[in-house]
Amino acid sequence: MRVLLIAFRLIWKRKLTNITIVVQIILSIIMLAQLFVFVSDHRSSVRAVSELPVSDTIVVSVFEYYTMEQAARQILATPEVESVGKIYTGTFFYNNVSINLAIYNDAIIKHYFPNLTSGNWLSDNPSVDNNAIPVVVSFDMGLRTGDTVHMSLPNGDAYQVTVVGVLKEPTQYLYPSGSASPEYFSARVIISPESVVIMRDTDLSDTSVFEPALGQPAARNLFVFINGDANAADVEAVTDAWRKYGETTPMTSLIANYVKDTNSLIGGASLMFIVFLSLAATSVLSSYLTQSMRNRRLFTVFYLLGMEWRKGVAIEICRMLILIIITMSLCLIAGASGLLMLQWMTLRSAYTFYGIVLLYITVTFAAIGVRFLVRLVREDISAALKELQQSE
């Protein structure tokens, strides 16, 4: 108890210095949160992108003067083509909240398998009752496999849907919102993390309402699946022929470039963070080191007055633990108030982040504290007494 009291007194004595140290650490943790979210986000995107159909897949980003239907019909006529995947995007309203609507055709459903946390993918042709439309929804909608609810389109058309599968968190699914051409390609263009309802195109009476109007800038991406036994030279030839309908790029090439660019971005951001962190850490450590040197003199005085040297170790350990607890508590408060971008993390990521933060805080305070403790335990007290007598 007295050890705790003395430790608190020591912290209170140097409250300005300790507040400065804690604030510096919290600021660097806020930076760490931003980097963590950035890296998690991009890694999540890379993971989602790797779920996409890659082999024998060509992406055609259709020009504005063709409809997707027109381009798909022409491409499908090519013998090397097994099928052409189309995705229409729109909006559904559920409980007065607008949600992404992704309408996949059969080709997409057969070649694309997102991770599910429960239920089945649409390719399993799950049966539902009451003429409801089978749909797969994102986890954050709070629906479970088997739930039947009503949703409506912006034009008022209402539909009864039954949930046959729920996407795994973090939500990532194929949802083209821009051109999948090499210059503009990023995961954000064809992957979305927003709430979604996914259904088969044939379950809707009319999908033409979702077709972007000619001349209007919109996502018009076709995923062309090539026959497995097609000759590479022939594929190259037909790919060239398709360039009149839009920009054509093999999926492997798009994804490889994206992953490479993302990894460079992550590397660059991490490097910047390390530089800032080093500056913050240097400042923190030098303040803490000065404090520890002052505490060494103080402990020598305490030793003179009857403190066991071992008790000095206990006091210093208590001081470190109290500072770690205070800093970690402030961190939790910062997290609760939105400063640590926790809303962008899944629960698991948030726990991982806090684990990293606790380790960082502990290492920062322990680094100098341990050195001080080792000196306390190992050094000849005569040296410290001589320093005391000479230091004034």
Added chain:
Amino acid sequence: MLIEMIGIEKVFKTGKVSAVSKILKGIDLTIEKGEMVAVKGSSGAGKSTLLHILGCLDRPTSGIYRLNGVDITNESSSNLSKIRNKRLGFVMQHFALVEDDNVLANVSVPLLFAKTPFSQVDALSMEKLRQLGIDHLAGQKVSKLSGGEKQRVAIARALVNNTDIILADEPTGALDQENSALIMDIFKKLNLLGTTIIIVTHEEFVANACERVITIADGKIA
């Protein structure tokens, strides 16, 4: 006999190889209760080392040290800490106070280590300050005090656990003549009340104020 030392030697290791330096080379010393003793000697003679051993701040390499008839040569660090806290008081040349604490907080530190109930700490500290006529300084930060005032605070701290032995290392070394005389006056009064006082000093007038002078030369009592 309050303090008895027989054949005390102290060896320090110097440098990285097994080089050693023998500072104390067989000290035989007795001090009776209520004595006021000066320890003189040239620089490097071993005065401070002797004081550290007397004050249980360090252990002798060999020899016997008895305090009140009890051999404490090989006592545990825990017991030596208790002896330092309850029986010994230190007054150092440069005061050894916590500069950014106030006077009362400085004086109360030995009471905290003695596990005095918290409710009694302030009262006991104030009583000692009153005895030395500096209770009006209780709330003042030590850094704002004069040298003489600081040394009186150090003496109050040394006495707060009703210690019966004061060990002083050049207590007037950082003071002017007037304050030096004041401090020596306090020591004489304490000695008259029965406190045993051992003072390491260079100064003649301090040595002359003591009833016995021990001179150390080359690690031995001359």
